[in-house]
Amino acid sequence: MRTQLPPQMNLVALAGRIQPQDGSLAAARSHAMSVRTRLGKTFALHSAKKIGSHARQTAIHRFSDLDFMVVFRKEEFIWGGRLVSSDTILNKLVTDLGDRYPSTYVRRDVLAASLVFGSSGQSLDVVPAMFLGFTGARPVFQIPDGQGGWLRTSPETHDRHFEIHQERSGNRLRKVSQLLKWWKHARTQPLPIRSFYIDMLLCTGGLGAPVGKTYGGCLEDFFEYLVATECRALLDPCVIAGEISPNDTYAQRETLYRAASFALVHARAASLAEKRRDFPEANRQWDLVFNGNY
Structure with a gap:
């Protein structure tokens, strides 16, 4: 029985059960290309690329949206010689995509125009961006910050940073990230913690997946860090985006802190039970961590 197995x-x-499904990934790619074609008819575009969890291969089945960064030419962001509000660009995106996909739910998200396609249930977040220049040999862009302004990002730099730590972990870091994202979604309301924050925090301070440490030990370390820092923002390890916040408000931070504190208590109890080879109790504790979705 599963409860008799080591955690x-x-x-x-x-981790194997929560991998993205090939059908959903194919549908998402098809929708992304359709959106790219549509926007190219309305706006002056430079390029488009997949970013986020899917690009870093830390996405999970059903819950990870496909983030699609569309790079606009500079003239789309400038009016009267000045940079327009990111709200203006996002509203234009939502209006244009709503006209193109009248049977699809299109809304404005914090950083993107979000589309939910009924045929697949796959959500596609379209992030507008403008090229700024290079950091080293890697391109830097500006994207909406959720408050009408803009923030700097370099998906290629962050993805490469994660890949370096993935290799150092013996190719185990992605699975730890996916398990944490499952923890986030294993409840009626997802916990307020950004996927980008999870991935970058795992690359900081040896929190990832050190060789020889179990997945359970890695999760326990992550929860311990959240509690010890009271879920504060993380300095971007790539020195591009400034601070990387897990969420947007004090109330969300409090919610995350309470959830991390609960998870830490039961992860520690699971670890102690496993050491005395009480696997049923250890698995029961992990089931509490994952809210009955273990």
Whole structure:
């Protein structure tokens, strides 16, 4: 029985069950290309690319939106010689995509225009961007900051940073990230923690997946860090985006802190039970961490 197995084996099995499905990924790629074609008819575009969890291969089945960064030519962002508000660009995106996909739910998200396609249930977040220049050999863009302004980002730099730590972990870091994203979504209302924050925090301070440490130990370390820092913002390890916040408000931070504190208590209890080889109790504790979705 599953409860009799070591938690490490069950966590590995859980990571396998939450992998994105080929059909959903194909549908998402098709929708992204359709959106790219549509926007190219309305706006002056430079390029478009997949970013976020799907680009870093840390997405999970059903819950990870496909983030699609569309790079506009500079003239679309400038009016009267000045940079326009990111709200203006996002509103234009939502209006244009709503006209193109009248049967699709199109809304404005914090950083993107979000589309939910009924045929696949796959959500596509379209992030407008403008090229700024290079940091080293990697391109830097500006994208909406959610408050009408703009923030700097370099998906290529952050993805490469994550890949370096993935290799150092013996190719285990992605699975740890996916398990944390499952923890985020294993409840009626997802926990207020950004996927980007999870991935970048795992690359900081040895929190990732050190060789020899179990997945359970890695999750426990992550929860311990959240509690110890009271879920504060993280300095961008790539020195591009400034601070990377897990969420937007004090109330969300409090919610995340309470959830991390609960998870830490039960992750520690699971670890102690596993050390005395009480696997049923260890697995029961992990089931509490994952809100009955272990």
